[in-house]
Amino acid sequence: MYVAVKGGERAIDNAHAWLAEERRGDPSVPELSLAQIAGQMRLAVNRVMAEGSLYDPELAALALKQARGDMVEAIFLIRAYRTTLPRFGEARPVETAAMACQRRISATFKDVPGGQVLGPTFDYTHRLLDFKLAAEGTPAPAPEAAPGPQHTPHVLGILDREGLIEGEPEGSETPPDLTREALDFPCDRALRLQALARGDEGFLLGLAYSTQRGYGRTHAFVGELRVGMVAVEFEIPELGFAIEIAEIELTECETVNQFAGSKSEPPQFTRGYGLVFGQSERKALSMALVDRALRWRELGEEDTGAPAQDEEFVVAHCDNIQATGFLEHIKLPHYVDFQAELELVRRMRREAAASAAAAASEAAE
Amino acid sequence: MSLFAKAAEDRLAELWQAAAMAPDFTWLRRPESGAVMLRGLAGGQGAPFNLGEMTVTRASVRLAGGQVGHGYVAGRSKRKAEIAALCDALMQDPAAAPAVEAAILGPLAREAEAAAAKRAAKAAATKVEFFTMQRGED
Numbered sequence: 001m002y003v004a005v006k007g008g009e010r011a012i013d014n015a016h017a018w019l020a021e022e023r024r025g026d027p028s029v030p031e032l033s034l035a036q037i038a039g040q041m042r043l044a045v046n047r048v049m050a051e052g053s054l055y056d057p058e059l060a061a062l063a064l065k066q067a068r069g070d071m072v073e074a075i076f077l078i079r080a081y082r083t084t085l086p087r088f089g090e091a092r093p094v095e096t097a098a099m100a101c102q103r104r105i106s107a108t109f110k111d112v113p114g115g116q117v118l119g120p121t122f123d124y125t126h127r128l129l130d131f132k133l134a135a136e137g138t139p140a141p142a143p144e145a146a147p148g149p150q151h152t153p154h155v156l157g158i159l160d161r162e163g164l165i166e167g168e169p170e171g172s173e174t175p176p177d178l179t180r181e182a183l184d185f186p187c188d189r190a191l192r193l194q195a196l197a198r199g200d201e202g203f204l205l206g207l208a209y210s211t212q213r214g215y216g217r218t219h220a221f222v223g224e225l226r227v228g229m230v231a232v233e234f235e236i237p238e239l240g241f242a243i244e245i246a247e248i249e250l251t252e253c254e255t256v257n258q259f260a261g262s263k264s265e266p267p268q269f270t271r272g273y274g275l276v277f278g279q280s281e282r283k284a285l286s287m288a289l290v291d292r293a294l295r296w297r298e299l300g301e302e303d304t305g306a307p308a309q310d311e312e313f314v315v316a317h318c319d320n321i322q323a324t325g326f327l328e329h330i331k332l333p334h335y336v337d338f339q340a341e342l343e344l345v346r347r348m349r350r351e352a353a354a355s356a357a358a359a360a361s362e363a364a365e
Numbered sequence: 366m367s368l369f370a371k372a373a374e375d376r377l378a379e380l381w382q383a384a385a386m387a388p389d390f391t392w393l394r395r396p397e398s399g400a401v402m403l404r405g406l407a408g409g410q411g412a413p414f415n416l417g418e419m420t421v422t423r424a425s426v427r428l429a430g431g432q433v434g435h436g437y438v439a440g441r442s443k444r445k446a447e448i449a450a451l452c453d454a455l456m457q458d459p460a461a462a463p464a465v466e467a468a469i470l471g472p473l474a475r476e477a478e479a480a481a482a483k484r485a486a487k488a489a490a491t492k493v494e495f496f497t498m499q500r501g502e503d
Contacts, residue, residue, distance in 0.1 A: 049417075050417070053417040053418060054400065054417065054418050054419065054420065055403065055417060055418070055419035055420070055439075056419065056420040056440060056441070058440070058441075059420065059441070082400060082418055085398065085399050085400040085418070085420065086397070086399040086400070087399060087400050087401070087402065087418075088399045088400065088401050088421055088423065088437075089401055089402070090401065090402040090403075090404060090415075091401050091402065091403045091404060091419075092404070093404040093405055093406045093413045094403065094404065094405055094406075094416070096405070096406075096409045097409060097410070100481060100484065100485065101488065102484055102487070102488045103488070103491075110495055111495070115492045115493065116492065116493040116495075117488050117489070117491055117492050117493075118491040118492075118493065119488055119491055142487045142490065143487075143490040144483070144486035144487055144489070144490050145486060145489040145490040145492070146486070146489060147482075147485040147486055147488065147489040148489065148492075150485065154409055154410075156408070156409075167411075168406075168407055168408035168409075168410050168411025168412070169411055169412065170411060170412060171407070171411065171412020171413060172412065172413075173413065174413075175404070175412065175413045175414045175415055176415075177402070177415050178415075179415075189407055189412065189414070190407065190412050190413065190414035190415075191414070193405070193407060193414040194414050194415045194416070197405075197414075197416050197417060198417060229481075229484075231367075232401075232403060232419065232439070234401055234421070234437065236366075236435060236437055238425065238435050239435065243366045243367050243370070243437070244367035244370065244371065245367070245370045245371075245401070245421060245437045245438065245439055246370060246371060246419060246421075246438075246439030247371050248403070248419065248439075252409060254408065254409065271408050273407055273408050273409070275405040275409075275416060277416075277417060
């Protein structure tokens with residue numbers, strides 16, 4: 001029997017009104033401005049931009065405010081918003097070799113052209129709570145030094161020159177776009193990189209960690225991690241040439257992994273790659289490790305059945321909006337579905353009871 | 366066009382207002398916001414892939430003198446796209462270009478350069494200067 005249920009509207013409206021009040025919190029405490037969120041919760045903003053797959057710090061700050069700091073909810077808001085935007089076109093691939101680096105480190109070479117630049121990093125902090133921050137205060141200005149030559153070539157280029165690392169094959173000029181086409185497996189590396197770039201940081205972190213612990217081990221070194229500003233070049237349709245329309249912050253990670261080789265090719269290091277909006281180092285590293293693990297087929301490695309090697313498992317589950325959409329929808333009313341299950345289990349119990357009674361009377365005879 | 370695009374909205378508006386230019390124009394395209402897909406290269410040099418989108422606002426104008434200008438700016442500010450398009454058009458008018466150059470382009474270029482230099486100087490102060498310590502006794 002199907003019974004239509006109405007009557008939730010008033011409850012829903014009131015729930016949302018209460019939500020708005022809770023979002024604001026204690027009205028005697030000053031309200032957060034978007035500039036405060038964008039400026040002081042910047043890494044949260046970066047994550048919302050990266051996984052929302054839309055570079056716009058102000059919008060990401062708004063989403064975080066609206067979502068009461070819930071990352072996945074904020075990312076959901078950004079994803080929903082981006083579907084309303086007409087697509088003007090595609091930018092030229094960013095030239096990360098020309099990045100104005102504020103941070104650039106290599107774990108493989110001590111002396112690299114351009115040097116090891118730590119930048120604003122949590123690394124080497126003691127991870128002790130700083131109670132001074134509980135009070136307001138302006139920090140002393142960061143020290144400055146005369147910058148040397150600004151040229152910071154990719155570290156992996158050093159290995160590339162000697163032929164010690166695999167080259168990067170050129171691919172299709174128009175990469176597949178998972179926001180436009182349905183996912184289809186197997187997919188190529190370009191599509192995987194897009195999925196990873198917008199994938200959930202926690203999910204990718206767990207997968208990357210699993211490869212380090214032996215589930216699809218690739219033995220990664222961080223060849224280079226760089227954070228900095230990169231120009232976005234876009235061809236203006238009216239003009240027919242490209243101009244720089246923005247400068248954006250990116251994090252890039254290149255890993256050097258163990259060898260591939262064959263009878264004809266001598267052993268070479270292999271690569272993993274991560275590129276993420278904003279300063280998002282954990283994500284960029286995770287992306288690079290998972291990218292490398294997923295490349296087992298093209299590198300002629302063994303499929304050990306590790307989750308991080310399973311392209312469909314990784315790509316189909318790394319999107320936290322798809323995941324949360326399907327997961328959280330089971331909170332919504334399923335009264336009719338459940339009614340059917342209830343009917344079914346009652347019938348099965350009746351039948352079981354009947355056959356048990358029949359068996360008992362048979363045994364008694 | 367790049368300087369207009371990369372300038373902070375408030376700063377561009379401030380300079381525009383201070384320059385007190387109010388050219389007559391007609392819209393070829395009213396400001397509209399959209400997205401541009403950004404791309405990366407695998408390994409920083411190989412096959413392109415789609416990295417994610419960025420908000421972009423564009424506008425096009427024609428001045429009374431016939432000069433056409435386009436503004437393509439990051440973000441969702443219609444005002445910024447409008448000013449960028451007007452400045453672009455004025456830059457093609459030999460009579461107006463020097464004033465735009467002096468009042469808007471010049472300051473934007475200097476400020477962008479100063480901001481980049483400041484970042485580079487702070488980064489340089491965090492550069493590691495390795496030195497090797499001798500081990501053992503000889």
